[in-house]
Amino acid sequence: MSRFLGIDFSGNHLMWRPGCGRSNVWIADVRRSGERLVLERLMRVQELPGDEHPLERLAALLREGNFDDAAIDAPFSVPRVFIPPIGYAGMLERIGSLSNPVGRPFLRSADFVKAIAGVSPPLNPPKPMRSTDAYWSQKGLNVRSTLWAGARGGAAMTAACFKLLHRAHRPIWPWVQESRGLLVEAFPMAQLKQWGLPYNGYGKQDRKGELLRKGIIDGIRARIEIGRFYKDLVANADALDSVLCAFSGLAIAFSSNAVPPDDSALFEGWMAVHA
Numbered sequence: 360m361s362r363f364l365g366i367d368f369s370g371n372h373l374m375w376r377p378g379c380g381r382s383n384v385w386i387a388d389v390r391r392s393g394e395r396l397v398l399e400r401l402m403r404v405q406e407l408p409g410d411e412h413p414l415e416r417l418a419a420l421l422r423e424g425n426f427d428d429a430a431i432d433a434p435f436s437v438p439r440v441f442i443p444p445i446g447y448a449g450m451l452e453r454i455g456s457l458s459n460p461v462g463r464p465f466l467r468s469a470d471f472v473k474a475i476a477g478v479s480p481p482l483n484p485p486k487p488m489r490s491t492d493a494y495w496s497q498k499g500l501n502v503r504s505t506l507w508a509g510a511r512g513g514a515a516m517t518a519a520c521f522k523l524l525h526r527a528h529r530p531i532w533p534w535v536q537e538s539r540g541l542l543v544e545a546f547p548m549a550q551l552k553q554w555g556l557p558y559n560g561y562g563k564q565d566r567k568g569e570l571l572r573k574g575i576i577d578g579i580r581a582r583i584e585i586g587r588f589y590k591d592l593v594a595n596a597d598a599l600d601s602v603l604c605a606f607s608g609l610a611i612a613f614s615s616n617a618v619p620p621d622d623s624a625l626f627e628g629w630m631a632v633h634a
Contacts, residue, residue, distance in 0.1 A: 361391040361612070364429035365545065365604030366417070367597045370515025372463045375413050379405060384413070386420075387601035389583065391427075391609070396583040401591055401598055414464040414519075418526035424540035428532075428608030432600055433520035434505040434513055435531060435544045436628035438487045441475050441506065447534060447626065450475075455525020464522065468508035471518035480508040490623040491630045495549050500558070502546075532611050532631065533624045545607035546630045547600040551575065553617050553632050562596035572599055582606075606633040 365387040369375065374382045386407070388400035407416040421429055436447060443450055454474055459465055472480040486504035488496065496502040503513030524531060530538045551558035556578045561571035572593050576585065583602065585592060592599045610616045610633040617634040 362426045363389045363391065363605045363608040363612070364420075364426050365389065365601045365606070365608070366429065366431045367547070367601040367604060368431055368433035368516060368520065370433075370468070370513075370517070370519045372465065372519075375404070375464050375519075377405060377413060382413075383597040384417075385595070385598045385601035386417070387598075387605050389602070389605040396609075398583055398585045398588055398602060401588045401601070412464055414523060415526065418523055421523075421527035421529050421542065424529060426608075427539055427612050428541045428543050429529075430543040430545035430604040430607035430631065431520065431523070432545045432547055432604050433523075434489075434492075434503075434517040434628070435520060435524065435542075436489065436626075437475055437505045437517065438489050439623050439626040440487070442626050447628075451521060451525055454521050459522070464519075466518045466522070468512060468514035468518055471521070472506050472508050472514050475506065480506070480514070482506055485509070486512075489627045490621055491544075491618075491628065494618065495546065495552075495630070498549075498552060500546075500548050500552060531628075533620050533629050536611075541608075541611060543607050543611050543631045544628055545604040546632065547603035549630060549632045550603045550606055553634070554578065561599070568596070569593060572596060575599065579603075607631040609633055 367385045369384050382403045384404040386402055390397050390399045404413045404417050409416045469480055486507040492502045505513045505517040508514040529542045532541045532543045548558045556575050557571045576592055610631045615634045617632040620629040
């Protein structure tokens with residue numbers, strides 16, 4: 360039986376607090392036997408066993424490598440022009456090793472941008488994009504720049520992800536392609552777009568958002584058995600996103616990635632989307 364993890368992420372440090380009962384960081388544990396996919400477990404990051412900070416608990420889960428692939432809804436890198444001569448691995452080691460502000464498990468977004476670019480944000484242009492970001496943006500998706508530290512920016516998510524990747528010490532796709540226990544970058548909105556399912560508005564906590572989530576769940580039920588977790592997925596878009604993330608891991612494990620990486624991918628990463 361194969362095991363795939365889907366992780367819906369957050370760049371908001373408050374969502375990682377040990378006692379946060381409304382955390383939007385969710386983990387889906389999906390098992391595959393033959394052609395059968397089953398959602399085995401669904402939980403917030405705070406439910407992981409241990410006394411360490413939740414981000415450290417998640418890093419420990421990934422470090423164990425007891426899975427085929429784990430896919431995370433967060434940017435793994437930055438645009439190619441900002442990758443230093445030491446390469447991605449060297450950059451990840453340097454940034455991931457930086458000390459965190461008091462009371463936070465990862466860098467502030469502005470500090471992250473300055474550490475990467477050498478200047479304080481905003482940059483010029485203020486919202487540089489990776490090739491994979493630009494691809495999905497051209498498809499009509501709202502993709503956040505990994506180096507935009509302003510309102511609804513992607514820098515906070517990227518800073519948090521750099522810390523997790525650094526602490527996890529796992530091989531990362533697409534820099535490593537042939538290995539068990541890979542970490543993979545996911546983008547649930549792109550996955551829904553690829554499958555022709557609703558990808559806007561399903562996160563809203565109103566009647567319309569609930570109906571959209573039900574429609575998405577109905578749309579994926581032929582792909583995965585969700586069992587007793589139906590109510591959780593209807594109630595919470597972040598929980599639903601974690602399940603969608605798992606399919607990015609499946610895409611890499613079974614060579615079913617809808618959009619093959621281009622030449623920039625080994626510098627700046629690439630999102631995996633199941634075909």
